[in-house]
Amino acid sequence: MSDRVNRQWLLARRPQGMVSPADFEFVERPIPELAEGEYLVRNLYISFDPTMRGWMEDRESYMPPVALGDVMRCSTVGQVTESKNPAYARGTILTGLFGMQELAVGGQGFMHGTPVAEGTPLTWPLGVTGLTGMTAYFGMLELGEPKPGETVLVSGAAGATGSVAAQIAKLEGCRVVGIAGGPEKCAWLEKEAGLDAAIDYKSENVEERIRALCPDGVDIYFDNVAGPILDAALANLALRARVVMCGGISGYNEEKPPPGPQNLMNVIIQRARMEGFIIIDYVSRFPEAAAALTQWVREGKIVHQEDVQVGIENAPETFVRLFTGQNLGKQLLKVGDPVDL
Amino acid sequence: MSDRVNRQWLLARRPQGMVSPADFEFVERPIPELAEGEYLVRNLYISFDPTMRGWMEDRESYMPPVALGDVMRCSTVGQVTESKNPAYARGTILTGLFGMQELAVGGQGFMHGTPVAEGTPLTWPLGVTGLTGMTAYFGMLELGEPKPGETVLVSGAAGATGSVAAQIAKLEGCRVVGIAGGPEKCAWLEKEAGLDAAIDYKSENVEERIRALCPDGVDIYFDNVAGPILDAALANLALRARVVMCGGISGYNEEKPPPGPQNLMNVIIQRARMEGFIIIDYVSRFPEAAAALTQWVREGKIVHQEDVQVGIENAPETFVRLFTGQNLGKQLLKVGDPVDL
Numbered sequence: 001m002s003d004r005v006n007r008q009w010l011l012a013r014r015p016q017g018m019v020s021p022a023d024f025e026f027v028e029r030p031i032p033e034l035a036e037g038e039y040l041v042r043n044l045y046i047s048f049d050p051t052m053r054g055w056m057e058d059r060e061s062y063m064p065p066v067a068l069g070d071v072m073r074c075s076t077v078g079q080v081t082e083s084k085n086p087a088y089a090r091g092t093i094l095t096g097l098f099g100m101q102e103l104a105v106g107g108q109g110f111m112h113g114t115p116v117a118e119g120t121p122l123t124w125p126l127g128v129t130g131l132t133g134m135t136a137y138f139g140m141l142e143l144g145e146p147k148p149g150e151t152v153l154v155s156g157a158a159g160a161t162g163s164v165a166a167q168i169a170k171l172e173g174c175r176v177v178g179i180a181g182g183p184e185k186c187a188w189l190e191k192e193a194g195l196d197a198a199i200d201y202k203s204e205n206v207e208e209r210i211r212a213l214c215p216d217g218v219d220i221y222f223d224n225v226a227g228p229i230l231d232a233a234l235a236n237l238a239l240r241a242r243v244v245m246c247g248g249i250s251g252y253n254e255e256k257p258p259p260g261p262q263n264l265m266n267v268i269i270q271r272a273r274m275e276g277f278i279i280i281d282y283v284s285r286f287p288e289a290a291a292a293l294t295q296w297v298r299e300g301k302i303v304h305q306e307d308v309q310v311g312i313e314n315a316p317e318t319f320v321r322l323f324t325g326q327n328l329g330k331q332l333l334k335v336g337d338p339v340d341l
Numbered sequence: 342m343s344d345r346v347n348r349q350w351l352l353a354r355r356p357q358g359m360v361s362p363a364d365f366e367f368v369e370r371p372i373p374e375l376a377e378g379e380y381l382v383r384n385l386y387i388s389f390d391p392t393m394r395g396w397m398e399d400r401e402s403y404m405p406p407v408a409l410g411d412v413m414r415c416s417t418v419g420q421v422t423e424s425k426n427p428a429y430a431r432g433t434i435l436t437g438l439f440g441m442q443e444l445a446v447g448g449q450g451f452m453h454g455t456p457v458a459e460g461t462p463l464t465w466p467l468g469v470t471g472l473t474g475m476t477a478y479f480g481m482l483e484l485g486e487p488k489p490g491e492t493v494l495v496s497g498a499a500g501a502t503g504s505v506a507a508q509i510a511k512l513e514g515c516r517v518v519g520i521a522g523g524p525e526k527c528a529w530l531e532k533e534a535g536l537d538a539a540i541d542y543k544s545e546n547v548e549e550r551i552r553a554l555c556p557d558g559v560d561i562y563f564d565n566v567a568g569p570i571l572d573a574a575l576a577n578l579a580l581r582a583r584v585v586m587c588g589g590i591s592g593y594n595e596e597k598p599p600p601g602p603q604n605l606m607n608v609i610i611q612r613a614r615m616e617g618f619i620i621i622d623y624v625s626r627f628p629e630a631a632a633a634l635t636q637w638v639r640e641g642k643i644v645h646q647e648d649v650q651v652g653i654e655n656a657p658e659t660f661v662r663l664f665t666g667q668n669l670g671k672q673l674l675k676v677g678d679p680v681d682l
Contacts, residue, residue: 062610260602271617276611
């Protein structure tokens, strides 16, 4: 591969229902000359996050949609290989929204990189100390407000965000129950991540299991999935419960949004609070969160899993794994190795 | 009527779907001798509130259900006609949960009265300065947190709680849109209550009208109805919107709770908050709220409507009016006049 030819995945069409590799188009394009202030990034790891599914829709949200024909937006870790920007020296490892492609021109639009601290494993800034870890950090601590002895329920608990949210609640002295799909994920939650219990939504009656495991109700429900699992959680709220509305992956691939929770009135009866948030609102506090998470991971207080696929040509298939639940932990794609520059 | 014979409406059966007069039984019963600390209350006005529908169900809530065969629980204003409690002199006008009956023995269980300040119109403590007014007061001010210039949407806006909530938001300098059923209620909202606009949910497309009237989104949605109107409001939230979850009358008579809102994910995208509350949690602040509301009503800053039916024999039919939307403002039933004692 020449450094002047880029292989890119473009958004070819808006998905109808479940996202499909056919929604993307693989192209080879030359890299334009760098302008002053720009720099060339070679992607090393591509991150796949459920929120990307929303960016594929033609509707207003917290970021504009990806335009048809544009490179699919996603977070990556990359290395600066050329630079006309003195702040980004050749060789710098950085993270940013450099897209589903091998090479990216940084320094314009959303394409701004944040240098990765030396000694940090390359994948961490995309997961456990990056956006998903920080989403867990702010969601659990700021919206959840955990207190020692409280009962915390987390859905998508084996995922990149949920697993960190659950472990932060443990560090805060809570009793934590996780919901995940399949025995492998549940075993990881109980044996590796130190949760008090795990519910396998694929084989168990979630509402009954929540009631059995949380007989005094759920003080904090950290929701990554919405749909029937949110409903089951709402049926089991404790007085003054907090529902941290982080995501709703169960509905992201539905052509029409699925019906909402029937048990919403329980929010009134239990004087509960449901609150949504988007991680980009906390950008000024990213350094605090990244530092705390890095320390917890280094000390072994937070464990994490990464599911690393390989090869830019496999990007769409890797993305789809998120929605079929095949990923064990943070879904990544390795597309290169750093080089000495 | 002898003062020793009481006419009472008992809960005869749990309602199936829409509440019906046949769910109640009308009986005549002797009044027991008063024990020390008890007092006899003759009810003057009976209050009908949507929350009573929940008390008829056999399920745990913020208060225990009304047992089958017990007098139907409700708020009333009454007068003490006999007393073995020095704190409640004969002649005292008071308000409390004295039930759907002519006479009540106060001083036990939920049957505790709060004296009504002299000079207060008898009906106010059941509505505009009572539980519904105070529900509006705490819900709007504490959960809604209105700021001047914000856009506020209120459903059930012509009702006892909604009309006060809407006018408090006006007093706080907000632009206020109300949703109500029928041209008469909408005209009252715009012409008497001073709202900026009203939406008639019976004849208009609520979601389209909200979008047209609130082009920058809804900062506070005060919800009394849940169901499709909540969904329409969620579709039009402004950034950092607050949804005050006060009630959900649209679903109270459904045998199974109706599906929840499809647009719940917009709470995440707009970083919004949905919060439920129950007025009894604010009991320590009732004097503050009642004083503020009384002053506003006396100054004409808050107007209110009362729908006063007459006769204890009509209690169940009067209750049903709440759920058919026949009531214009606070639904009351007059069952007596105060006497000089």
